[in-house]
Structures are given as structure tokens and as C-alpha cells.
Amino acid sequence: MVLLLLLIVLAVTVASTPLLDRFLGRNAGWPIAAVFGALTILVALQAPQVLGAGTPLEYSQPWMPRLGVDLHLRMDGLGWLFTMLVTGIGALIMAYSTRYFPSGRRLGFYFLMSLFAFAMAGLVLADDVVLLFVFWEITTIASFYLIGLSGPSASRPAIRTFLLTAMGGLALLGAVVLLVVRTGTTQLSVILSDTAWTQDTAFVSVVALLVIVAVFSKSAQFPFHYWLPDAMAASTPVSAYLHAAAMVKAGIYLAMRFTPAFGDLFLWNVLLISAGLITAVMGAFFALQQNDLKRLAAFSTVSQLGLLVAVIGVGTPQALVAASVHTVAHALFKSALFMVVGLVDIQTGTRDIRRLGGLRHRMPVTAGIATLSALSMAGIPPLLGFISKESLFESFLHAPGPAWFGPLAGVVAVSASVFTFAYSFRFVYRTFFGTSRSEEGTKEATADEARSSFWGPASVAALGGVLLGLTVPVLDPLVNEVAANTTHVTSDAYLVLWHGFNAALVMSMAAIGLGALVASRSQAGDSLAGRDFVPVTGVGAFEALYDGIIRWGKRTGDLTRTDSPAFHLGAPTVLMVALAAVAVIFGVDLPPVAGQTSMGLDWLLVGLMAVAVLAAVITRSRMAGLALVGVAGFTVALWLLFLGAFDVALTQFLVEILTVVVAVLVLRRLPKKFHPVKNGRKALTAVIAIAAGLSAGIAAFALSGRRELSPAAEYFLENAPEDTGGTNVVNTILVDYRALDTFGELVVLGVAGIIIIAVLHSSGLLPVHASRRVTVPASNAAFPAEDNTLLMRTVGRYLMPILVLWSLYLLFRGHDEPGGGFIAGLVGGSAFALLYLAAPSDSRAKIRLAYPAIIAAGVLIAAFSGFLGYVDGSFLRPLHAEIPLAWGGYFHFTTAFVFDIGVYLGVVGVLLTALNELGLDRGAPRNGEAVDSGADPEDGREPASDHAPADLDDSTTGGNR
8 A cells, every 4th residue: 555655645746736836836845845755754664675575565456457457556676766766856856946946936847846756656666567658658748848848948849858758658658569469468567577578589579679769768868869958948957857866767767677578688788788888978978068067967867878778788687786776876966966057057147167167165065065976977986976887887898799798888888987077077177166257247256155945955965975875785685676676686786885906996997087188188178068079960850850751741731631621521522432332333242121211201301301401502691501501400300309319319409509509600700601613613512412422321221221229239228227227328328338438528528618718819819899889780680689689588587597407407317318418518508508699799698607617627527437436446437326215215326427417517618618709709800891889989988889780790799690
């Protein structure tokens, strides 16, 4: 239960951040940091069991039992390590953020950061590949929003980061699908112990390649390295968390987690080691070229991640021990360095090394933190970075492959570390110990030390590297357990600060000595900074590829793209007619038609529909066409009613009514008549329409007819009462058997309502101001509107409450009789439509209800009923209870009814949105005519808008539409 508790607490923290942000502002970081700190202590308390006894913590709860996907959580040594980083570093970053941002700033930062922490914790604890993929994608989405949160300039970097990491997510999804299909399970620990890894080399190679793409894209490995420095558009606390404990560490975790499966695969070893070492050298050299402290730190992360990926590729227990130690060391010194960057930036107003120098006199504490962190990053004893760097060097010497490969890998790793020392020296010396280059009177020249609450979190991380370096044996249980988890080989590594004179020490000394030489010969990197040694950049390559794909897609789309509905619908229609003809010509065997296929009433309805369709085709009036299409729809509804499908018929009736109402609100902005069409085009479209109609009719007659019930229909009729407690089969299918489909449709419906609001409000189409004059012909039949709507208002006064009550009645009876949430919502929407149409003007027609909140409430209630299903083991599984009644008997209650309430509210909310938003006159003249208002705006009197006709170009859009 500890694992579930950890995720629940993080989820509650995410949900509570808007409230904390509202009342505490930037200080909301303190309670969030306290929660993260408490969780860190909770995880630390599990060390005796997880690390000491080697017994993983496990939790399992059914999630999607029909698919065999469960909520499997597991914390072994590897999971313990990364969970500690997520919560521990997260606590420091949250505390740091309270003083980084200006007072009163509320931009959703804490919500997204808490969501990021929740996703990372779920990722490292997931013991189900589907669950792991879900959390993996949440980290991608959260990082996108966190980067974009910094403003318009961060928009493009956020998009580039999202597209690249999403591509890695697709690769991971492909690997997940292959693993599940091959092994027959989604549980990760079972998959990793499956015999498929030793039996099928081709399968293992394909999965390994997909996992490698996911790892490389997330951990910024060559050729995907460019997104990490590009993401520096994000705020410094975001960068600190992404680089130290989240996002990039997700790729490292994934590589370590799959090492048991791929550790002995030559393809895995070669790609990880070679790409990792290339990234390490390239990232370190680019870091030395930077003048921006933040970009320097970003490229240094790329380099350190390259070393981590390469050593994981070695795959030996010793290599995984080194990876574990360096993961801890990197999290500490990199989080501290990024926080130092933020401290310098806030206190001096710049991150440009060329404008800094000599800050140790005015910011001594910050200088000390930066020095300790940089020394650890450079691999200087006695800090933890020195021990981890030596472990890396030793592991590279024993890389798999030919005898020369290990020493070569070691030489490349030393080369990367040479530049690491150089850029670490440049970071500290040019900022804190060099000569001050700031101009007199500028902010950087007068900067002073920040408050202790600001530099305190960074000092904790920096001192952590010192303390762990001096007491490094305390990490032995952790690194040995991680090595055992990732290689399935018992490890007995013993970490000490001094191993004596060996090859690793010589390599460390060489890296330090040569690094000092590079720093001195390049004037602390100044001679290399800003120079373009490579003619192309990763961002430039991405943008060129992106533009090329967009152009190629546009050219491909131009082959069939059209804004004409006739051509848009004509091509697929002609294709379907051709396929039907081919089927008839080649004698496709069709099942025989059973029983009587028609009745006399059918032909009457066919005739009525034919008249309506023919009239709709030849009319020139848009309104008449809409009315005639409505007649055809009512005819279909009658047909369904006569066939006994009362639910479907009632739905069709209501949809037709509301479609006409909403469509009129749109059509009134278009010309009254359709534009003229040439006779040749009329003939062509007539032939296509007749052919399509005949083919569809013949197909319906041949394939369906009036035959016996299908096996599926028989199953529902026989089992629905017992399975669901309801006798309305249509409703039970919607809210019991196929509730997930209905929930998806409800979400789409809600999104459509929100899109209506967003599009109209973002397009600049605001309601017409009441001062605009309206010219009203006195002979118009709609004048005056107040009198014209008298009858509708009188009827609506009594009919509206009846319709609302009827909608509630249909909602309550829907599980057993015709009705349900969708039909009830349509009836309720019809009541509001009547109220709207009966009003004489916009101002009096407006329904003052929070319809976006109604839509949201509907979706949330439906989702809540779905989560109740977890009581019985699955999302959206209905729960049933027999409630005794006072007068005897029992009332059958089911959570499917709660789901139906959500559907009801969602439908009503969307209809209210359509009426309110589309019904307002938003200033666009209709039919190309000028709009004028009722009274002279200069005489100070209100215009007589309530007496203006609704079919003219005025601001009254009420009753007579």
C-alpha cells in the first residue's frame, strides 16, 4: 500500500495546486516541497526491505481486466533510486521556486511541476508496460506545457521538444505492443524474465531498436541531442528538474530497466556505447563554447547523459554500479548548478559570462555552492562526482567486443571529461573568480547575495555531493541492489574514495590535467566560445525536415483537397458505386432475404421522403432547403417509430428539431439563396446522387431486409436484465456494455461545445453594441418583435417546465423504459430552445447559465462514475445495489445512472452553448447588407432593439429566426 499511497498523495497534490496557487501565490511551493520531502522520508524508510533484504514492494489492482492490463506497481532497488530522485530533488526545486518567481505570479507552474513529478513517480514504479507507456507520455505532455509556459518565445522550442519526444513515445508504444503480443502479458517483470529474449534474435533486435529510439529521444542522445539546449526557453526551475531528476532521467531509467533483456545483445551494446560517447564528447565541446550560463549547463547535461547511456550499454554489473553512482552524483551537482544559474540571473539580471566576473565578493555563498557543484561535475576528489567518474572509466575499459574496444571507449570517455573539466572551470572562474567586466551602475555591478531561502535548496544539493563523497560506502546496498535488478547477477561492489593507483585513477588524473591545459590555452574557453565549428545545427536540421514534411504533405493533399462539398463527397461516392458495381458483376454471394421485406406504410414514407428530397434539391432558398431536409429527417424518425425502435425514433425527432434551430442560427449569416449552378454540373451531380442512392438502397435491401435477430442482438436481449438490472436494451448497451464508447463520445461532444466558445471569442466576433442603429421597414411582418412572440412566450411559460420535468422523467426511467441521458438531455435542451426562441431580442433571450461549467460537470460526473467501477475491478464497470423502499419492495440503483446524469448534463451544456454563442449577433453583417442600430447613439437614448425584426441585419436575434 506504500506505493499506492505515494501516487495518491502526489495526485492529490496535483489537484490541490490551483487552490494553493490562488491563496499562496509563489509561496505555494513551500507546502508542495513539504509534501515531497515527507514522501522522500517515506521512501527512505523502505530501504531496509528494498535494499537490505532485497525484497521489492509490490501492489496490484485490476485496471482493464478484459485486456489483461492491471495497475501493477513495483519498487525494487532501481525504482527506489529514481523515486528518491523524483521526490527529493523535487522538494528542493519546489522550495527554490518560491523565491525564483516574482511575487503574485500564478501561471500554473506548480500544477505542471507536480504533474511532472506524479508522472515520473508512476513511470519508475510501473510494473506494467501499458501503465509505463501512459506515464511516459504524461511526462512528454507536461514538459511541453512547462516549456511553453515561459511565453511566446518558448512556443517553438516547446513544439520541437514535443514532436521529438512524442516520436520516441511512438517507438516505445511499438515495443510495448510487440512485447504484449509475444509474451501474452503486460506485466513488465514477467516480460523481462520471459524466454523470448534468448530464443528469437530477430524479435529481440526489433524491440531493442524501438526501445533505443525511445531512450535516445528522451535522454537527448545524438542525433536527438539538440532538443535539450533548445528547451532552455523554459524557466530555470523547470530546467533544473528536467535535467536532474525528470524527463531526461526517464530515458536513463528505461535503458537500465531493459538491460536484463538487452544487456548481452551486440546491437544494444554497440549503439548505446557509440552514440553515448559521441554525445558525451560533442555535448562537452559545445558546452565549452557557450557564453550563456544556462546553455552551458544544458550542453553539459547532454554530455553527462551520454556517459550514462554509454556505460549502461556496457551492460556488466560493474557498469550498472557506475551508472547508479553517476546518476546520483549528476542529480545533485546538476540541480545545484541550475539553481545557481537562476540565482545569478535574478540577482544580476544576466546569464552572459561576458558581462559577469568577480561575483565571489558580492555573492560568496552562491560562489561556494557553484564551486562545490562544478568540482563534483569535473570529477575532483573528494566529491561524489570523482568516485562516479572513476567507476565510469573502469567500466569502459571492460566494454564487450574486441580487445581494443574497451580501451578505445575509455580514451573517448577521458576526452569528454577533459572538456568537462574545462567548461566546469569556465563556469566558476568567469562568473565568480574572474575580473568583473560589468559596467558601472548596472545591475550586475551592484548585485548582492540572495536571501538564504533562495540559495538554501541549492546548498543542500551541493553539500549532498560532498557528504556522499566522504561517506560513499553508504551507497553500497543501493548500487549493488540496482546492479542485481538490472543484470540479474549478484553484485558485491564496494565503493571507496581511494582505490589505490589503478587505471581509473590514471584516467581521472589525465582528464583533470588535460582539462586544465585546455582551459588555460583557450583562455578559459573564451577563444572557443561563439565560434561555429559545425556548419549545421540540430534545430536547423529539425526545422528543414519539418518544413519539408509540411510541403510534401501539402502537395499530397492538394491532389484531393477541395473546399467544395460536392467534390468532397463526390469522390468517395463514385468509388463506393464502382465497388458496388464490381461486387454485382462478379457475383458476390449475398445472404438470402428472410420473410416479408416491406409493408404498405413503407411506400407511403418512401414517397414522402422522395418529395422532401426532390423539393430540397430544386429549391433556391437556404431556409426552405433546411426545412425540407428536416422533413426528410422526421420521415426517417416516423419510419423508426413504426418499426418499434422508440428510443431511436425519439432521438431522431429531437435531433431534427434542435438541428433546425441551431442551423438557422448559422444560416442567417449566409445569403438567403443558394448561388446559381450551371446545368451541366446539375446533371452530373444528379447522376452521382441517383447512382449513390440506388446503390445504397439496393445494398440495404440485400444485406439487411427484415431478417431474424443477429446473435449479438439475441445476447443483449437475453442477458441485459440479469447483467445490468435494466430492461431497456438500447440504454444498457450505451451505459453498461459500451460505456467507454459513450464516454468518449461525451468527451468529444464537450470539446465541440468548448470549441464553439473558443472560436467565436477568439475570432473577434463580439456582440454588436447596443448603440448601433437598425433600419426597420414598418411593413415587415415581424414588426414589432415584442408582439410577434407573444404566443410563443405564453405557450413557453407553461411548456418549458413541463419539458424539463419530462426530461428528468426520461432520465430516471431510461434504464428500464425508453429514455436515458442522451434523450433526456435533448428534451431538456429543447426546453431551453423554446425559451430562447420565444424571446424578442438577444438580451432577453440569453440563458444566463454557466454552460461551460455544465459541460465540464457532465464529463467529470461520468468519469467519477467510471472510477467507482474500480470498486469492482474495472473503470466504468457499473455497480449495483438494491435499496429497500419505505412502502415495500426494492429500488435497483446502479452507477450507470450516475453516468447517465453526466451524459444528460453534457448534452444540455452543449445545446446551451450553441444557442447562446451562435444566437448572438456578433457584428458580422448578413447577406452583405450594412447593419445599423435603433437609435441615434448621440442622443443618449437606448435603441429600440426589442422592436427590430429578427430576419433583418440588426442586433436582435431572438424569437423570429
